[in-house]
Amino acid sequence: MNLSRHGRGTDVYEDRSFLVVFLLISLAFGWILSPILLAAAVVSLVYAQIQSGGINFDQYFHQFQHVLPGAGRRSLAHFGLTDIAAVCARHTTGLMGASKRSPGTCSASDRAKEEEKRRTILID
Numbered sequence: 001m002n003l004s005r006h007g008r009g010t011d012v013y014e015d016r017s018f019l020v021v022f023l024l025i026s027l028a029f030g031w032i033l034s035p036i037l038l039a040a041a042v043v044s045l046v047y048a049q050i051q052s053g054g055i056n057f058d059q060y061f062h063q064f065q066h067v068l069p070g071a072g073r074r075s076l077a078h079f080g081l082t083d084i085a086a087v088c089a090r091h092t093t094g095l096m097g098a099s100k101r102s103p104g105t106c107s108a109s110d111r112a113k114e115e116e117k118r119r120t121i122l123i124d
Contacts, residue, residue, distance in 0.1 A: 057084060058084050058085070061084045062084075065082065
């Protein structure tokens, strides 16, 4: 029972073309979203391993140092980057010091001291 094209029925070819377009769009979304979902899953797994202590950055860093040529190891030693724990401690201390100096976290007495330093500099 196929009604005319201008009637209430639909043409078989219209149904098929709709299904083809729908399938192509679905495949395109799947093709785009699958790497994104895979990357999210990998990041989640790596983050869980980091949180549980399963990934040992110190060991990886030492392996990386042993793979470097002599010039690379000397450069790391020159800049004090041979011990990962010392590097982390230095950066943590530096970041904590920077956060104390940021304007949003200073106390009133700290701001007064800074203002006094500025006045002294301007007078000299």
